[in-house]
Structure formats: C-alpha cells, structure tokens
Amino acid sequence: MTTTQPVVPLAHGAVRLRGVRKVFGGRSAAVTVLQDLDLDVAPGEFLAVVGGSGCGKSTLLSLVAGLTDPTSGTLEVGGKVALMFQEATLLPWLTAARNVELALELQGVGRSERRDRARHLLGRVRLGRYAEKRPHELSGGMRQRVALARVLAQDAAVVCMDEPLGALDALTRDQMHDLVEDIWLESRFTVLFVTHNVREAVRLADRAILMGGRPGRVVDDHPNPMPRPRVMDSPAVATRAGTLTQSLKEEVASHDQSDYFVI
Amino acid sequence: MTSPTTSSSERLSRSREPLDVPEPRGKRPLDALRTFGAPVVAVAIFVTAWQLLVVSGWRPDYLLPGPADVSERLGTILVDPEFWPALARTLSRAVVGFSVAVLIGTAIGLAAAGSRLLRASIGSLITGLQTMPSVVWFPLAILLLGLGEQAITMVVVLGAAPSIANGVLSGVDQLPPAYFRLGRVLGARRARLYRHIVIPGALPAYVAGLNQGWAFAWRSLMAGELLVLIPGASGLGNRLAFSQEFGDATGLLAHMIVILVIGMIADRLFSAWSLHLRRGRGLAADR
Numbered sequence: 001m002t003t004t005q006p007v008v009p010l011a012h013g014a015v016r017l018r019g020v021r022k023v024f025g026g027r028s029a030a031v032t033v034l035q036d037l038d039l040d041v042a043p044g045e046f047l048a049v050v051g052g053s054g055c056g057k058s059t060l061l062s063l064v065a066g067l068t069d070p071t072s073g074t075l076e077v078g079g080k081v082a083l084m085f086q087e088a089t090l091l092p093w094l095t096a097a098r099n100v101e102l103a104l105e106l107q108g109v110g111r112s113e114r115r116d117r118a119r120h121l122l123g124r125v126r127l128g129r130y131a132e133k134r135p136h137e138l139s140g141g142m143r144q145r146v147a148l149a150r151v152l153a154q155d156a157a158v159v160c161m162d163e164p165l166g167a168l169d170a171l172t173r174d175q176m177h178d179l180v181e182d183i184w185l186e187s188r189f190t191v192l193f194v195t196h197n198v199r200e201a202v203r204l205a206d207r208a209i210l211m212g213g214r215p216g217r218v219v220d221d222h223p224n225p226m227p228r229p230r231v232m233d234s235p236a237v238a239t240r241a242g243t244l245t246q247s248l249k250e251e252v253a254s255h256d257q258s259d260y261f262v263i
Numbered sequence: 264m265t266s267p268t269t270s271s272s273e274r275l276s277r278s279r280e281p282l283d284v285p286e287p288r289g290k291r292p293l294d295a296l297r298t299f300g301a302p303v304v305a306v307a308i309f310v311t312a313w314q315l316l317v318v319s320g321w322r323p324d325y326l327l328p329g330p331a332d333v334s335e336r337l338g339t340i341l342v343d344p345e346f347w348p349a350l351a352r353t354l355s356r357a358v359v360g361f362s363v364a365v366l367i368g369t370a371i372g373l374a375a376a377g378s379r380l381l382r383a384s385i386g387s388l389i390t391g392l393q394t395m396p397s398v399v400w401f402p403l404a405i406l407l408l409g410l411g412e413q414a415i416t417m418v419v420v421l422g423a424a425p426s427i428a429n430g431v432l433s434g435v436d437q438l439p440p441a442y443f444r445l446g447r448v449l450g451a452r453r454a455r456l457y458r459h460i461v462i463p464g465a466l467p468a469y470v471a472g473l474n475q476g477w478a479f480a481w482r483s484l485m486a487g488e489l490l491v492l493i494p495g496a497s498g499l500g501n502r503l504a505f506s507q508e509f510g511d512a513t514g515l516l517a518h519m520i521v522i523l524v525i526g527m528i529a530d531r532l533f534s535a536w537s538l539h540l541r542r543g544r545g546l547a548a549d550r
Binding site: 065067082083085087089091092093094102103105106107134135136137150154 | 441442444445447448449450451455459460463464466540543544545546
C-alpha cells in the first residue's frame with residue numbers, strides 16, 4: 001500500500017493521504033473515484049467529510065479503514081481503525097451485549113473480561129438496561145448506539161463513521177450528536193465522519209472538508225473553532241452551515257450533479 | 264480544537280432516558296395451540312373425506328375399510344409385540360441415515376460455499392441430485408452393497424444429503440453482504456468469520472434444508488423397506504408390504520397412518536425449531 005517511506009513517523013491517531021487515486025473496474029469500464037487526494041488528519045481531530053452523492057466520501061473511508069487499497073499514492077494511518085456504517089449491522093441472533101462482546105472476542109479478550117467490558121461500554125452509550133435485548137427489540141437509534149459501543153470495543157485510534165445517523169429521525173439524531181460528542185471528548189480518538197448533512201458537520205466537527213466529484217478530491221477546507229457544545233438549531237451553527245452549503249452548491253453546480261441534498 | 268464549555272461527565276449525568284424505546288412484546292399464549300392445533304384440523308378433514316369415500320361404496324369394505332375399523336386395528340397393532348421392534352428398526356435406520364447425510368451434506372455445503380471453484384463445479388450437480396428420485400439409486404446400491412442395511416443407508420443418505428448441502432449453500436448466499444464487511448472490519452477471517460458470522464447467519468436456511476433432507480430420507484427409507492427385505496429385521500415398510508401381499512387392507516391403512524404420523528411429528532419439530540430461530544431474529548411475522 002505504501003510506496004514511499006514517510007519522512008516523519010506518523011503520530012498515533014493521525015491519518016495522512018498523499019496523491020491518492022482510486023480506480024474501480026478495469027480497462028473500458030474503469031471509473032476514477034478519487035484523484036490526487038491529499039489529506040492530513042491530526043490525532044484526536046473530529047473531521048467531517050461533506051459532499052454530494054458519488055463524490056467518493058465512502059470510498060475515502062473504505063481506504064482509511066483498509067477495506068480497499070488505493071490504486072496509487074500513499075495512505076498512512078497511525079493505529080487501528082474502526083468503521084461504523086449507516087446501518088447498525090448488528091448480528092440479529094446475538095443480544096446487544098453479545099454483539100459488543102464479539103468485537104472483544106475477535107481481539108482475543110477472555111470470556112469474563114469481555115462480559116464486563118461489554119456491560120461497561122453499553123453503559124457508556126446508555127443502554128445498560130438493554131444488554132440482553134436482541135437487535136429487533138431495539139429502535140433504530142438504540143441499534144446505532146450498540147454499534148457505537150462495538151466500535152468503542154475495538155479500541156481504535158481512528159474511527160470512521162459513514163453517515164452513521166443518516167437513517168435516524170431528527171430527535172434521535174440530536175441525542176446521538178450529544179452522545180457521539182461526549183464519547184469523543186472522553187476518549188479523544190480521531191474521527192472521520194462522512195455526512196450529507198452540513199449542519200451535522202458544523203454541530204460536531206473541528207474541521208469540515210468539502211469533497212467534489214467526479215473524480216473525487218478535496219475542494220474546500222473549513223476549520224470550525226466554535227465552542228462546544230454547539231446547538232444544532234442555533235443561529236451560529238446555521239450561519240456557518242450556510243457558508244458551507246453555499247460552497248457545496250457551487251461545487252455541485254460546477255459538476256452538474258443533481259442528486260444531492262443539503263439541510 | 265476548542266475546549267468544551269461543559270464537562271462531559273456533567274453532560275452524561277444530565278442525559279435523559281432514550282425517547283425511542285420500542286414497545287415490549289409479550290408472550291403469545293395462542294402459539295402452542297396454533298402449532299399443535301393445525302395438525303388436528305388436518306387429520307379431521309382427512310378422516311371426514313375418507314369416511315365419505317367409504318360410505319359412497321366406491322370399493323367394497325374389505326378393500327377400503329373405514330376410519331373406525333382402521334383405528335380399531337391401529338389399537339391392536341400398537342400392542343402387537345412385533346410392531347415396536349419394527350418401528351424401532353425403521354426409526355434407527357432413519358436416524359442413522361439422516362445423521363450420515365447431515366455430516367456429508369453439511370461438509371459438502373460448507374466446502375462449496377467457501378470455494379468459488381467448488382461452488383461452480385458441484386453446485387448444479389447438487390441441484391441435479393436433489394431432483395433425482397432417490398429410489399433410482401436402489402438397483403445400484405443393491406448391486407454394490409448387497410441386499411442389506413448398507414444399501415438402505417446408502418439410498419437414505421443420497422436422498423437427504425443434497426437437500427442439506429443446498430440448505431447450507433442458500434443460507435450462505437442469502438447472507439447480507441454487510442455481514443462480510445462487518446467481519447472484515449472486526450478482523451474475523453476464514454474460520455472465525457465462519458464460526459461467528461457465516462454459520463449462525465446461515466442457520467435458518469440450514470434448518471429448512473435439514474427439514475427437507477429429513478423428508479427425503481424418510482421417503483427413501485420407506486421405498487427401501489418396500490424393496491429390500493432383510494430376514495428377521497423387518498421395518499414399517501416391510502410390514503406395509505406384507506399387508507398388501509396378504510390382502511389385509513385394514514392393516515395396510517393402519518401402518519400408513521403410523522408412517523404419516525411419524526412424518527408429521529418430525530415436520531412439527533423442524534418447524535418449531537425454525538420458528539424459534541426466526542422469532543429470535545425478529546424475522547417471524549406476528550399474526
């Protein structure tokens with residue numbers, strides 16, 4: 001995967017991409033999804049990745065998570081990566097606790113220790129009372145919290161979240177924003193958070209990068225120094241989101257993409 | 264990066280209970296009645312149709328006896344000292360044959376599911392074998408293994424194993440791609456991916472395959488017992504054949520009922536297992 005030796009060793013939790021290109025398919029059907037992608041994510045940073053449909057946001061996460069390799073360029077990640085999807089993807093035959101335990105078991109954690117840790121992690125996502133419930137007995141938001149506990153169980157330096165709250169209703173999503181932020185503030189892992197939702201990016205992230213397609217690349221970089229906690233519906237968040245939405249619209253218009261939405 | 268204005272512990276402590284708590288689902292007392300009541304209704308419909316046919320006088324009594332005569336005979340058969348050893352022999356043949364079929368069918372299914380090449384080469388062969396009436400194997404089995412237990416077992420295994428292998432394959436095929444992606448994210452590869460994700464995920468389809476495999480095993484066994492008589496070791500099928508040879512229609516029908524009931528009990532057990540699995544995963548429809 002790495003073609004050149006890094007000059008400076010990468011810090012724990014840092015992510016660095018240089019000239020990354022990703023092509024899917026071969027020969028006549030080849031589609032360049034990412035082109036000349038340069039990106040630095042600092043350890044402990046909460047980075048939002050915003051962009052229209054098909055701009056390669058999810059591909060970027062797959063690369064960082066190691067699910068696929070770049071066609072060319074270098075990609076370095078300082079430490080283990082965990083990935084959270086839009087769907088919770090819980091195993092329906094396991095209880096909430098056993099779903100979390102599975103992540104621990106696959107890391108070789110012993111039986112009694114993983115039981116205790118799974119309980120503790122479910123407590124952190126405020127699902128302590130639901131440890132013995134099966135996924136189908138939980139609501140969408142609760143399932144996504146179990147998935148969050150499972151991500152925490154992986155004890156990763158970098159957590160990639162691919163529109164993790166996209167399928168939730170607005171109220172549940174607000175609660176999840178608080179929860180994700182709280183847990184991130186406690187643990188300080190690096191987050192790469194893909195979202196369509198510009199306000200969500202402003203609500204959560206230290207910095208938002210705007211991706212444009214196709215082929216996908218970083219077109220804009222918006223640091224967000226607003227104090228936390230931020231309120232989704234506050235004028236400050238709305239104003240900043242407005243600026244971001246404007247550049248997103250310009251980017252989308254310049255590429256004549258019609259299938260996007262911004263809130 | 265900015266410093267939080269509120270500490271995270273403070274915010275955790277003022278967290279509310281989740282609003283999106285689903286309604287709890289209660290136990291369903293009618294389930295047992297549904298599971299075991301349906302066969303009773305089926306039997307009632309069958310017996311009524313049978314009685315009507317007898318009353319119509321289509322065939323004389325000694326060729327087509329009515330439900331009353333047959334159930335009386337059933338009573339005497341159940342106290343016949345030769346019946347129970349025959350039943351035990353038949354059931355043990357079924358269990359042995361089915362067990363061997365489970366081992367072979369599962370192994371072939373898992374091997375084919377795990378290898379693209381094997382899948383492509385034997386996948387259609389399995390389906391072909393499944394469509395072939397297993398009784399077709401008997402002449403060959405008798406030729407190869409002689410007129411005995413082994414020939415019966417061979418045909419039972421060949422009848423049941425393809426369905427079981429197919430159950431494994433369809434179970435693996437139906438797994439959502441997200442499970443494999445999850446496996447990779449969690450670092451589960453090969454054996455551990457199978458153990459933790461693929462096998463439990465494929466279990467409902469596997470149980471359906473077992474159910475179908477059992478049905479084929481039972482049919483093959485009955486065909487075998489009609490064709491193959493091992494002296495001093497007769498089973499239910501042999502007793503059925505004797506009844507026909509002696510023109511004992513009442514005994515014949517009584518044995519058919521025994522065979523039917525065993526098939527229905529087995530089917531109920533598999534259905535209950537399947538329902539339990541699907542309900543545990545939130546897949547069973549609430550009706």
